[in-house]
Amino acid sequence: MSNSQLTPGIAPGRLPAEAYQRNFSDLDPPLDRHEAHVAADRCYFCHDAPCMTACPTSIDIPLFIRQIATGTPDAAAKTIFSQNILGGMCARVCPTEQLCEEVCVREVAEGKPVEIGRLQRYATDTLMAKGVHPFTRAAPTGKRVAVVGAGPAGLSAAHRLAMLGHEVVIFDARPKPGGLNEFGIASYKTPGDFAQAEVEWLMRIGGITLKTGHALGRDITLEGLRAEHDAVFLGMGLSGVNALRAEGEDRANVHAAVDFIATLRQAPDKSTLPIGRDVVVIGGGMTAVDAAVQSKLLGAENVTIVYRRGQEKMSASTHEQEHATSVGVRILCNAAPVAVHGNGAVREVEFAYTEDTPSGLKLGAETFRLKADQLFKAIGQTLAGQPEALELAGGKIAVTGAGRTSLDGVWAGGDCASGGEDLTVTAVAEGRDAAMDIHARLAQPS
Amino acid sequence: MANLASDFIGIKSPNPFWLASAPPTDKEYNVRRAYEAGWGGVVWKTLGSEGPPVVNVNGPRYGAIWGADRRLLGLNNIELITDRPLEINLREIKSVKRDYRDRALVISLMVPCDEESWKDILHRIEDTEADGVELNFGCPHGMAERGMGSAVGQVPEYIEMVTRWVKQHSRMPCIVKLTPNISDIRKPAEAAKRGGADAVSLINTINSITSVNLDSFSPEPMIDGKGTHGGYCGPAVKPIALNMVAEIARSMETRGLPISGIGGVTTWRDAAEFMMLGAGNVQVCTAAMTYGFKIVQEMISGLSDYMDQKGFTSTADLVGRAVPNVTDWQYLNLNYVTKARIDQDLCISCGRCFAACEDTSHQAIAMSPERVFTVKDDECVACNLCVNVCPVENCITMTELPKGAVDERTGRVVSDYANWTQHPNNPSVQAAE
Ligand SMILES: Cc1cc2nc3c(=O)[nH]c(=O)nc-3n(C[C@H](O)[C@H](O)[C@H](O)COP(=O)(O)OP(=O)(O)OC[C@H]3O[C@@H](n4cnc5c(N)ncnc54)[C@H](O)[C@@H]3O)c2cc1C
Ligand SMILES: Cc1cc2nc3c(=O)[nH]c(=O)nc-3n(C[C@H](O)[C@H](O)[C@H](O)COP(=O)(O)O)c2cc1C
Ligand code: SF4
Ligand code: SF4
Ligand code: SF4
Numbered sequence: 001m002s003n004s005q006l007t008p009g010i011a012p013g014r015l016p017a018e019a020y021q022r023n024f025s026d027l028d029p030p031l032d033r034h035e036a037h038v039a040a041d042r043c044y045f046c047h048d049a050p051c052m053t054a055c056p057t058s059i060d061i062p063l064f065i066r067q068i069a070t071g072t073p074d075a076a077a078k079t080i081f082s083q084n085i086l087g088g089m090c091a092r093v094c095p096t097e098q099l100c101e102e103v104c105v106r107e108v109a110e111g112k113p114v115e116i117g118r119l120q121r122y123a124t125d126t127l128m129a130k131g132v133h134p135f136t137r138a139a140p141t142g143k144r145v146a147v148v149g150a151g152p153a154g155l156s157a158a159h160r161l162a163m164l165g166h167e168v169v170i171f172d173a174r175p176k177p178g179g180l181n182e183f184g185i186a187s188y189k190t191p192g193d194f195a196q197a198e199v200e201w202l203m204r205i206g207g208i209t210l211k212t213g214h215a216l217g218r219d220i221t222l223e224g225l226r227a228e229h230d231a232v233f234l235g236m237g238l239s240g241v242n243a244l245r246a247e248g249e250d251r252a253n254v255h256a257a258v259d260f261i262a263t264l265r266q267a268p269d270k271s272t273l274p275i276g277r278d279v280v281v282i283g284g285g286m287t288a289v290d291a292a293v294q295s296k297l298l299g300a301e302n303v304t305i306v307y308r309r310g311q312e313k314m315s316a317s318t319h320e321q322e323h324a325t326s327v328g329v330r331i332l333c334n335a336a337p338v339a340v341h342g343n344g345a346v347r348e349v350e351f352a353y354t355e356d357t358p359s360g361l362k363l364g365a366e367t368f369r370l371k372a373d374q375l376f377k378a379i380g381q382t383l384a385g386q387p388e389a390l391e392l393a394g395g396k397i398a399v400t401g402a403g404r405t406s407l408d409g410v411w412a413g414g415d416c417a418s419g420g421e422d423l424t425v426t427a428v429a430e431g432r433d434a435a436m437d438i439h440a441r442l443a444q445p446s
Numbered sequence: 447m448a449n450l451a452s453d454f455i456g457i458k459s460p461n462p463f464w465l466a467s468a469p470p471t472d473k474e475y476n477v478r479r480a481y482e483a484g485w486g487g488v489v490w491k492t493l494g495s496e497g498p499p500v501v502n503v504n505g506p507r508y509g510a511i512w513g514a515d516r517r518l519l520g521l522n523n524i525e526l527i528t529d530r531p532l533e534i535n536l537r538e539i540k541s542v543k544r545d546y547r548d549r550a551l552v553i554s555l556m557v558p559c560d561e562e563s564w565k566d567i568l569h570r571i572e573d574t575e576a577d578g579v580e581l582n583f584g585c586p587h588g589m590a591e592r593g594m595g596s597a598v599g600q601v602p603e604y605i606e607m608v609t610r611w612v613k614q615h616s617r618m619p620c621i622v623k624l625t626p627n628i629s630d631i632r633k634p635a636e637a638a639k640r641g642g643a644d645a646v647s648l649i650n651t652i653n654s655i656t657s658v659n660l661d662s663f664s665p666e667p668m669i670d671g672k673g674t675h676g677g678y679c680g681p682a683v684k685p686i687a688l689n690m691v692a693e694i695a696r697s698m699e700t701r702g703l704p705i706s707g708i709g710g711v712t713t714w715r716d717a718a719e720f721m722m723l724g725a726g727n728v729q730v731c732t733a734a735m736t737y738g739f740k741i742v743q744e745m746i747s748g749l750s751d752y753m754d755q756k757g758f759t760s761t762a763d764l765v766g767r768a769v770p771n772v773t774d775w776q777y778l779n780l781n782y783v784t785k786a787r788i789d790q791d792l793c794i795s796c797g798r799c800f801a802a803c804e805d806t807s808h809q810a811i812a813m814s815p816e817r818v819f820t821v822k823d824d825e826c827v828a829c830n831l832c833v834n835v836c837p838v839e840n841c842i843t844m845t846e847l848p849k850g851a852v853d854e855r856t857g858r859v860v861s862d863y864a865n866w867t868q869h870p871n872n873p874s875v876q877a878a879e
Contacts, residue, residue: 034839042515045737066744070713075747 005277005301010253010373012274014299020270023297027188027323028092028118036122040069043114044105051100051116056420056429057084061100065119077127078134080120085159085432086152088128088198089181090425091121092189095286097319099425128197133204138165140207143442146171146229148216151179152424153235153414155202156431157438161233162207164439169229170208173215179237181424183262186290187270188297215385222387226409231438234397234405234412235431238422240384244282244377246349248340257281257291257378264294276373279303280349282337283378284314289321291376292329303329304370308336308354308361336363346375383416393418403434411438448753450746452486452761454726455619455644455704457577459486459550462761463717463745466708466729467492467554467580467623470739472528474538478545483739484746487550489621489647489729492527492582493535495557495567500526500589506667509656511682520682521732522656524667524674526589527556527582532570539574552621556582556594559604561611568616578619581612581643583634584626584650596650599625602637609641621706624648624690626683631690635700646694647706647729649687651677680732684710688723692772695724712741714748721761722768776866783853783860784828784844786810786821792841793819799832799842807831824854 003011015023031039043065051061060079067076080087094100096117107113127134143166147154150172158168176182181195203210214220216236225232241256243249253276267273275298281291284307296303305324307314311333314321321331335351342348349372353364383396391398391406396418403411413430420426452462464487465471465480472491480488494500502525511520528535543551553576557563571579583599590597598604605622612620622638624631626649635646653675655665665673687709694700707725711717712733720728733741749761758764788799788811795817803811810825811832821832833842847853847860866872 041517045741047738047740063740063743066713066741067747070715070744070748072714072744072748072751075744075751078747 003299005299008277008373010274010276013271014275015271017271019299020297024187024270025191027186030125031115031118031122036068036073036119039115039119040065042106043069046105050103050105051114054103055100056423056426057087057090057432058429059083059087059100059120061116064123065114065116068119068123073123073126074130074132074134076119076123080124081127081134083432084425084428085156085202086181086198086424086428087120088124089152089185089190089195090428091117091124092194093181093185094425095317095320095423098317128201131201133201135163135205137163137206140167141165141442143167143230144169144228145231145233145438145442146225147233147235148172148225149179149235149237149414149416150174150177150199150210150212151235151237151414151427152181153237153416153427153431154179154233155199155235156428157233157235157411157413157435158208158431159202159205160432160435161438162205164435166207166230166439166442168208170210171214171216171220171225172210172212173218173239175212177210177212179235183265184258184287184290185265185424186261186294187265188294216387217385222389222407222410226407230409230442232410233403233431233434233438234386234410234416235414235427236386237415238381238383240382241377242380242382244337244340244379246337246339248342248346251340251342252345253373254340254346254375254377257283257287257376258381260291260374260376261287261294264298270298273298275300277301278371279374279376280370280372281305281376281378282349283307283380284309284316285378285380286316286320287381288376288378289316289324289329291378293324293327295374295376296327296329302371304332305329306332306335306337306349306351306370308334309356310334313356335368336361338363338367340375341369346372348372349375381415381422386416402437403430404437448750448758450486450750450753450761452727454550454706455578455621457487457550457552457619458548459727460548461486461742461746461749462721462727463742464488464550464552464706464727464729465734466731467582468731468735469525470731470734473530473535474542477538477542477551480734480739481542481546481549484742485549485739486727487552487577489552489554489580490535490539490576492554492556493532493567493571494527495563496532496570499529499531502526502529503669505669507676509666509676510680511656518680518732518736520654520656520678521680521735522654522667522676522678523651524676527554536571536574539571539576543575543577550578551576552578552580554580554582554623556589559593559598559608564608564611565615568612568618572616576618578621578644579612579616580621580623580647581608582623582650583608584623584648596625596627599623599634599650600628602633605634605637606641609638609643613642619644621645621647623650623708625650626686626690626709627653631693632697632700635694635697635703639700639703643703645704645706645726646700647708648690648694649683649709651679652683652686654678679709680736681710681712684712684716684719688719691720691725692723692769695766695769696772714745714752717745718749718752718764721764722766723772724766724769726765727761778865779863780866780869781861781864783847783851785823785826785847786828786830786832787843787845788819788821789841789843790818792838794838794841795819796837798835798837802831802835826855 045062064076064079100116101113104113147158147170178195279295279300339350348369352367355362397412399417403413411434413434414427415422450461467489471488509522589595622643657666705725707720708729711730717728
């Protein structure tokens with residue numbers, strides 16, 4: 001193919017083959033043993049460590065780092081996995097600059113945190129590379145639990161329940177497990193089919209049956225699940241997307257950013273993916289950044305993120321924004337789309353400047369247009385296909401305590417449940433905690 | 447997970463990690479929290495006789511040595527034995543032991559060097575239900591000037607005498623804690639054994655001055671313009687302690703005498719090393735004082751992983767495993783010939799090996815104008831200095847010349863084991879001929 005970044009319209013293979021190889025390999029390469037020891041040596045082994053409080057899964061960070069420092073990465077991995085069975089994925093995808101590393105005393109004091117995420121990866125990779133599953137299942141309890149969704153929340157709940165001796169069946173609508181680990185996370189954060197390898201490793205605990213291609217509301221019902229199981233956990237994520245509400249939104253080549261990313265994640269050869277010469281992404285979060293960065297990495301010439309409020313309000317961290325600008329993405333703030341122009345397909349997007357006032361966001365009279373061969377919407381995902389019977393709060397399944405829904409015997413966690421940030425690590429924590437609550441309930445005489 | 451249960455002279459504990467007699471074990475509050483954190487046992491902070499307790503200084507008691515990133519490498523202290531009333535200590539010991547039957551609790555003692563004093567204190571501690579006593583013959587400051595601590599520990603006859611009194615007036619297992627401030631550690635150990643001690647523990651702290659304040663012209667820690675020598679401990683003292691433990695473990699006179707290893711134990715690895723050299727368990731002070739009680743979790747997981755890897759099923763499998771390999775210089779194999787090898791892929795061309803070898807050793811490393819460093823086999827005596835100064839791990843290694851190969855430096859063929867006692871240059875060998 002002889003396409004280049006300047007090829008008009010939407011085209012694959014804009015870059016030389018090596019560029020794809022480079023662009024979609026590990027963003028943060030793993031630490032080798034020596035680097036890990038030097039990094040670990042910086043940890044002060046703080047008392048009641050702030051990093052540990054900031055981790056949604058409360059991993060004992062000073063302990064696992066000390067275990068690395070003393071040459072026992074396997075023990076470090078066990079410390080991690082006992083709190084967070086997806087510690088391998090979290091080490092790659094956690095926005096550590098907003099979590100553990102943000103509050104590390106060395107970040108606060110020197111602006112240079114202990115590299116907790118990379119150390120976590122060093123430990124978990126070491127153990128997983130040996131193909132060892134570090135936990136064993138308790139004696140079977142005879143109780144059956146249904147888990148809907150094989151994303152981080154569902155997997156974490158399922159593993160904990162199976163470990164405690166319950167029989168677990170996971171139902172997922174998609175053909176592959178992993179949830180957004182498999183279909184959402186930026187590919188350079190988790191290259192090499194890590195998500196599938198991790199699920200396979202996690203399932204080695206035993207006692208978990210995985211049923212892909214089973215959608216709640218299509219193939220199975222909540223009532224049916226409740227009738228056949230002792231408890232139900234819902235970890236179905238957010239499968240809907242918000243609409244732009246801009247004129248012309250239905251033109252061709254206007255996509256949900258999550259769909260673009262899902263296709264990209266599933267493509268074994270990234271050079272075959274067509275991408276526009278001019279790409280516009282609307283939104284201000286992680287999804288917007290990931291869509292924009294990966295568009296650029298696929299060879300788009302101009303990629304612009306347009307966010308309707310000020311930059312300080314973007315939910316993507318400064319670290320992520322810097323990553324986007326470092327690969328050449330332009331970030332435009334205080335502008336909102338008003339129309340999508342074009343002949344059938346999008347050609348230009350028109351924006352109005354905005355003003356963030358106490359009474360809400362106001363559109364100004366002045367507008368401008370950006371060329372766009374593709375427009376990706378990344379303005380938030382919504383709950384979809386949830387069972388009618390459940391009470392909602394703020395557009396999500398209402399939960400109290402450790403994920404208890406309004407229906408007895410039904411728990412929920414992860415993105416689909418109210419409360420908590422929409423992060424992989426939060427989903428893992430909520431899945432685990434709901435599992436412990438389910439376990440406590442199942443232990444009670446009925 | 448390996449079973450770490452430990453039986454030291456009949457005193458059982460869930461793991462071989464005990465806290466040494468020192469501030470961490472000074473009171474009930476600490477000891478309860480230490481047990482909760484996972485420590486297998488404690489040796490209570492040294493008790494003195496009935497009567498007004500000793501007093502400590504009211505200025506700084508500690509001095510330290512640090513690495514560049516403030517990692518604490520050595521600590522020195524001028525603290526004395528407990529400054530809390532005996533009655534309170536005894537009440538607390540009893541109460542703790544009642545609640546933690548599975549943990550070891552040993553009482554450290556130091557009273558004046560007369561039989562009555564020892565008889566009296568042993569009588570007083572009887573109903574605490576403690577598991578044993580440790581005789582503190584080690585404290586190098588303050589107490590020595592009162593004729594106790596290392597003043598006793600430096601005189602083997604006194605050690606033997608006091609140990610005998612203790613065994614006579616008490617049925618408790620008795621550990622004698624040794625001071626390293628002596629030229630031959632085997633002598634006090636032998637004395638303890640003669641006196642009937644069930645075990646020795648070592649080392650107590652080493653006489654030291656950590657630093658001198660160049661503005662006030664006084665040693666640190668400085669109290670009102672003056673300082674005094676204190677006891678050195680922490681990671682820096684471990685090599686000294688390891689050697690002393692090994693000497694006792696391999697000496698004909700003291701072989702088999704149980705040893706509690708102390709001195710710089712900071713990680714599971716340190717503990718394993720002490721145990722390999724003959725220690726039945728280890729005691730820890732500075733590491734806990736630096737990082738808190740929680741470090742025992744790393745010791746537990748680390749030792750357990752190591753034992754699993756090696757297929758050891760009990761801590762007894764470790765104890766003393768390296769002792770047969772500790773020997774005297776004269777028995778080392780003089781026909782074991784190695785040469786330094788530089789891995790050019792790892793080398794970062796810093797030139798440290800060259801400076802060390804060229805300036806201070808055997809001029810056995812060549813440096814090319816392109817900064818390539820290579821070993822000259824005909825000069826290399828295999829001293830290992832380059833390995834030790836190279837900043838890159840495993841970049842320089844020592845490779846053994848196989849039997850039959852020619853050592854280019856000496857022109858001799860590498861042959862079978864032969865040591866100094868058999869060497870022609872050894873005058874006593876010639877004398878025997
Ligand atoms: C593009 C993108 C990038 C992100 N990057 C990061 C990041 O770098 N770091 C980070 O921490 N977080 C990131 N997140 C957020 C993170 O991925 C989510 O918070 C996390 O995956 C939530 O886990 P979950 O298990 O609740 O839901 P999901 O991962 O969404 O999993 C839900 C599962 O349920 C299944 N499902 C849905 N509906 C049904 C149904 N009706 N019946 C059966 N199964 C159903 C789905 O197929 C899916 O497998 C990102 C999100 C997106 C969209
Ligand atoms: C502040 C301090 C006080 C100590 N007090 C005692 C004591 O009362 N009795 C005793 O036997 N040893 C005492 N020691 C010595 C320790 O028990 C231990 O033998 C020594 O510190 C070496 O171990 P470490 O390197 O783990 O610290 C004390 C040590 C320190 C640092
Ligand atoms: S799981 Fe995430 S937040 Fe928690 S310690 Fe690991 S990297 Fe930090
Ligand atoms: S806050 Fe930083 S230095 Fe302190 S324990 Fe956590 S990682 Fe280590
Ligand atoms: S000290 Fe090590 S790294 Fe430096 S030149 Fe010598 S071999 Fe190379």
